[in-house]
Amino acid sequence: xxxxxxxxxxxxxxxxxxxxxxxxxxxxxxxxxxxxxxxxxxxxxxxxxxxxxxxxxxxxxxxxxxxxxxxxxxxxxxxxxxxxxxxxxxxxxxxxxxxxxxxxxxxxxxxxxxxxxxxxxxxxxxxxxxxxxxxxxxxxxxxxxxxxxxxxxxxxxxxxxxxxxxxxxxxxxxxxxxxxxxxxxxxxxxxxxxxxxxxxxxxxxxxxxxxxxxxxxxxxxxxxxxxxxxxx
Amino acid sequence: xxxxxxxxxxxxxxxxxxxxxxxxxxxxxxxxxxxxxxxxxxxxxxxxxxxxxxxxxxxxxxxxxxxxxxxxxxxxxxxxxxxxxxxxxxxxxxxxxxxxxxxxxxxxxxxxxxxxxxxxxxxxxxxxxxxxxxxxxxxxxxxxxxxxxxxxxxxxxxxxxxxxxxxxxxxxxxxxxxxxxxxxxxxxxxxxxxxxxxxxxxxxxxxxxxxxxxxxxxxxxxxxxxxxxxxx
Amino acid sequence: xxxxxxxxxxxxxxxxxxxxxxxxxxxxxxxxxxxxxxxxxxxxxxxxxxxxxxxxxxxxxxxxxxxxxxxxxxxxxxxxxxxxxxxxxxxxxxxxxxxxxxxxxxxxxxxxxxxxxxxxxxxxxxxxxxxxxxxxxxxxxxxxxxxxxxxxxxxxxxxxxxxxxxxxxxxxxxxxxxxxxxxxxxxxxxxxxxxxxxxxxxxxxxxxxxxxxxxxxxx
Amino acid sequence: xxxxxxxxxxxxxxxxxxxxxxxxxxxxxxxxxxxxxxxxxxxxxxxxxxxxxxxxxxxxxxxxxxxxxxxxxxxxxxxxxxxxxxxxxxxxxxxxxxxxxxxxxxxxxxxxxxxxxxxxxxxxxxxxxxxxxxxxxxxxxxxxxxxxxxxxxxxxxxxxxxxxxxxxxxxxxxxxxxxxxxxxxxxxxxxxxxxxxxxxxxxxxxxxxxxxxxxxxxx
Numbered sequence: 001x002x003x004x005x006x007x008x009x010x011x012x013x014x015x016x017x018x019x020x021x022x023x024x025x026x027x028x029x030x031x032x033x034x035x036x037x038x039x040x041x042x043x044x045x046x047x048x049x050x051x052x053x054x055x056x057x058x059x060x061x062x063x064x065x066x067x068x069x070x071x072x073x074x075x076x077x078x079x080x081x082x083x084x085x086x087x088x089x090x091x092x093x094x095x096x097x098x099x100x101x102x103x104x105x106x107x108x109x110x111x112x113x114x115x116x117x118x119x120x121x122x123x124x125x126x127x128x129x130x131x132x133x134x135x136x137x138x139x140x141x142x143x144x145x146x147x148x149x150x151x152x153x154x155x156x157x158x159x160x161x162x163x164x165x166x167x168x169x170x171x172x173x174x175x176x177x178x179x180x181x182x183x184x185x186x187x188x189x190x191x192x193x194x195x196x197x198x199x200x201x202x203x204x205x206x207x208x209x210x211x212x213x214x215x216x217x218x219x220x221x222x223x224x225x226x227x228x229x230x231x232x
Numbered sequence: 233x234x235x236x237x238x239x240x241x242x243x244x245x246x247x248x249x250x251x252x253x254x255x256x257x258x259x260x261x262x263x264x265x266x267x268x269x270x271x272x273x274x275x276x277x278x279x280x281x282x283x284x285x286x287x288x289x290x291x292x293x294x295x296x297x298x299x300x301x302x303x304x305x306x307x308x309x310x311x312x313x314x315x316x317x318x319x320x321x322x323x324x325x326x327x328x329x330x331x332x333x334x335x336x337x338x339x340x341x342x343x344x345x346x347x348x349x350x351x352x353x354x355x356x357x358x359x360x361x362x363x364x365x366x367x368x369x370x371x372x373x374x375x376x377x378x379x380x381x382x383x384x385x386x387x388x389x390x391x392x393x394x395x396x397x398x399x400x401x402x403x404x405x406x407x408x409x410x411x412x413x414x415x416x417x418x419x420x421x422x423x424x425x426x427x428x429x430x431x432x433x434x435x436x437x438x439x440x441x442x443x444x445x446x447x448x449x450x451x452x453x454x455x456x457x458x459x460x461x462x463x464x
Numbered sequence: 465x466x467x468x469x470x471x472x473x474x475x476x477x478x479x480x481x482x483x484x485x486x487x488x489x490x491x492x493x494x495x496x497x498x499x500x501x502x503x504x505x506x507x508x509x510x511x512x513x514x515x516x517x518x519x520x521x522x523x524x525x526x527x528x529x530x531x532x533x534x535x536x537x538x539x540x541x542x543x544x545x546x547x548x549x550x551x552x553x554x555x556x557x558x559x560x561x562x563x564x565x566x567x568x569x570x571x572x573x574x575x576x577x578x579x580x581x582x583x584x585x586x587x588x589x590x591x592x593x594x595x596x597x598x599x600x601x602x603x604x605x606x607x608x609x610x611x612x613x614x615x616x617x618x619x620x621x622x623x624x625x626x627x628x629x630x631x632x633x634x635x636x637x638x639x640x641x642x643x644x645x646x647x648x649x650x651x652x653x654x655x656x657x658x659x660x661x662x663x664x665x666x667x668x669x670x671x672x673x674x675x676x677x678x679x680x681x682x683x
Numbered sequence: 684x685x686x687x688x689x690x691x692x693x694x695x696x697x698x699x700x701x702x703x704x705x706x707x708x709x710x711x712x713x714x715x716x717x718x719x720x721x722x723x724x725x726x727x728x729x730x731x732x733x734x735x736x737x738x739x740x741x742x743x744x745x746x747x748x749x750x751x752x753x754x755x756x757x758x759x760x761x762x763x764x765x766x767x768x769x770x771x772x773x774x775x776x777x778x779x780x781x782x783x784x785x786x787x788x789x790x791x792x793x794x795x796x797x798x799x800x801x802x803x804x805x806x807x808x809x810x811x812x813x814x815x816x817x818x819x820x821x822x823x824x825x826x827x828x829x830x831x832x833x834x835x836x837x838x839x840x841x842x843x844x845x846x847x848x849x850x851x852x853x854x855x856x857x858x859x860x861x862x863x864x865x866x867x868x869x870x871x872x873x874x875x876x877x878x879x880x881x882x883x884x885x886x887x888x889x890x891x892x893x894x895x896x897x898x899x900x901x902x
Contacts, residue, residue, distance in 0.1 A: 346556025
């Protein structure tokens with residue numbers, strides 16, 4: 001097998017250049033590449049386009065990169081929970097493109113599956129359809145949507161092996177598997193990095209062919225946005 | 233959870249009607265729904281359209297249904313290894329539609345994902361492209377292909393639970409997961425049927441929402457087409 | 465007038481045994497609490513889970529297990545996890561039997577607006593556009609009127625749409641109504657203490673009232 | 684003239700460390716036997732496996748583990764299993780670095796025909812059309828001429844095509860050739876004992892011969 005291990009987050013993201021297009025896995029703050037984001041704060045790369053379902057919160061996740069003005073454009077389905085984001089958007093410092101969540105997921109999946117365009121019903125009859133080709137199939141209207149791909153995809157997995165095979169945990173899977181397929185360079189940070197051969201081939205969520213660099217992350221905070229409990 | 237268990241193969245396939253469109257999982261004879269095929273031989277249903285990557289061999293798999301003339305049309309990517317198939321095809325008793333394997337897989341996946349059409353490069357410049365819409369994206373030519381769906385999808389899994397969650401084994405996974413998503417009624421036969429709650433939610437390949445009926449199959453033959461061994 | 469819990473209770477009566485259900489944020493989430501015991505349903509969370517369980521106890525909390533509202537949750541036995549692409553695949557292909565979500569406006573043709581208010585910060589549509597475009601059966605939980613008394617059941621939505629011709633049923637604080645394909649709200653039930661006349665006055669869109677309209681039964 | 688093993692050995696020299704490779708049925712499958720030790724490559728099987736291992740011993744045989752040629756196989760440590768849709772997803776998106784497959788004809792423009800002979804029973808294209816339409820780098824293993832001496836390296840294919848403008852390199856029993864984008868075969872190497880003149884005579888399509896053409900080195 002092919003060894004994909006890099007030393008740490010800095011080595012993994014160090015060549016991400018100004019104005020790069022990134023994909024970042026995660027839903028809310030669940031399953032986000034915390035270590036890669038921290039490393040990007042340090043490299044100071046600027047003008048990033050970030051494709052990510054959400055934009056983090058003011059002091060965590062992509063919100064950290066917004067605060068340092070490293071992000072030029074966000075492509076997301078929902079960007080609430082972030083005051084700095086709102087300020088930059090209203091002042092015109094930040095560009096934002098909102099995409100229905102299922103369309104976003106499918107466009108990323110298409111990027112990783114070599115499908116340049118497909119039809120989806122989401123957004124027909126709404127402003128999302130403006131300027132898009134509309135087709136009827138079996139009496140229902142659909143929009144044509146295009147693939148999304150990235151220069152670098154940053155994903156977070158639970159376990160990974162040195163060949164780049166990944167296993168996610170719980171709902172931290174979310175956008176990570178598709179994004180792993182759609183990056184020219186895919187960087188995976190994992191909580192547990194095991195030697196090749198230790199993961200069951202039948203349980204792998206992302207085959208190593210999609211992963212170019214892998215490292216063991218550290219100090220995961222895994223912040224919770226809505227701490228809801230059952231009172232007994 | 234919702235109980236999907238039926239008694240046996242006969243109960244699972246008994247309402248499959250003449251001229252139904254079926255999908256059958258498997259690649260070669262690997263991962264095919266052996267028990268469902270046997271039960272269809274007994275119900276004697278006729279005029280079937282079978283969407284399946286291959287057509288079995290003379291005396292096993294879909295080949296059995298060809299011998300009894302229960303199949304009107306095959307939609308496949310490769311149909312070798314079957315003399316009776318060849319005879320029926322040349323005599324005009326059987327219709328066959330050949331589709332590139334990746335296009336077949338993606339069309340079935342699209343059927344189960346609510347995507348009525350998509351673009352793929354496979355077959356551009358060949359007779360597969362005849363009559364199809366051609367589009368250029370980023371300088372490369374693609375064909376528009378449509379989704380495939382079935383009245384009944386017959387899939388074979390390794391383990392399943394009473395809620396219909398499925399886990400496949402080895403390369404017996406192949407077309408089974410997509411076909412499970414694309415059936416109006418999806419019938420799963422499994423080698424091992426466990427109570428709901430026994431499968432790890434993180435290891436499930438096909439969520440139970442796609443499966444309408446499940447039963448424990450018996451007497452699996454798992455015939456091998458090309459027995460190749462390393463001589464030590 | 466029903467409160468939020470009342471609306472949730474009434475919607476819970478629409479649930480049938482064996483259903484796969486997606487519950488939106490807000491009132492729809494409350495519906496889970498009132499589904500009759502013994503009924504087997506599976507709740508879908510579009511971020512990648514079938515089989516949402518109750519909120520966790522303090523020692524069960526897992527930051528890697530949240531619902532689409534980003535709340536910590538648990539899983540029911542028989543749950544399954546998957547990616548966002550697979551999740552919306554099952555939504556688009558109509559495998560989810562019932563979608564319950566909130567709305568700011570609904571039109572008599574079943575158009576729904578629930579994601580954007582011009583002049584206000586736009587947070588995004590999340591999964592709402594995918595859900596309304598694909599669900600076989602959509603029930604909307606909403607207030608019949610705005611705070612200043614203006615109807616939210618309209619001839620035509622004034623806000624940017626989330627989807628067209630998709631809402632099948634509305635449970636408001638005042639009434640239960642079907643949305644008919646020909647473009648009308650059909651009054652089915654009144655909230656306790658609310659008269660047909662009050663509902664008429666609160667509904668701008670075409671309202672069809674046939675025969676005696678019963679008061680809803682909540683328990 | 685090279686035999687099948689000779690062609691496989693020469694193709695094996697095109698393999699680079701770190702490659703993901705899809706090997707077609709026939710001669711291409713043999714290539715795996717000649718990849719230099721110490722080189723780390725991963726073999727993809729389009730029915731859903733990365734990391735094909737050697738054929739099993741009798742007691743290792745598993746009917747649930749086969750390659751795209753339906754042969755029983757084993758898995759290498761670090762292997763991964765997936766569905767056919769995911770498999771062709773990675774093929775279409777160019778993640779497979781090298782595709783090696785057989786051909787009945789190749790044209791000087793890189794068109795390939797390898798699935799159908801008019802008048803003969805058509806078995807199907809399997810995954811070949813997807814592979815040739817998507818692979819970044821395609822090497823074809825083939826006989827330079829048919830049994831009756833007719834060239835198979837043509838101006839234009841006479842058989843129904845599998846794909847257009849896709850073949851980058853050919854290793855035949857007589858030569859190694861690049862297929863140039865402008866539409867020509869560029870002779871790179873001669874098989875042991877084969878002269879440039881013989882290759883000229885065996886090639887119907889435009890052949891470019893520049894400078895001295897070395898004999899190939901097989902080991």
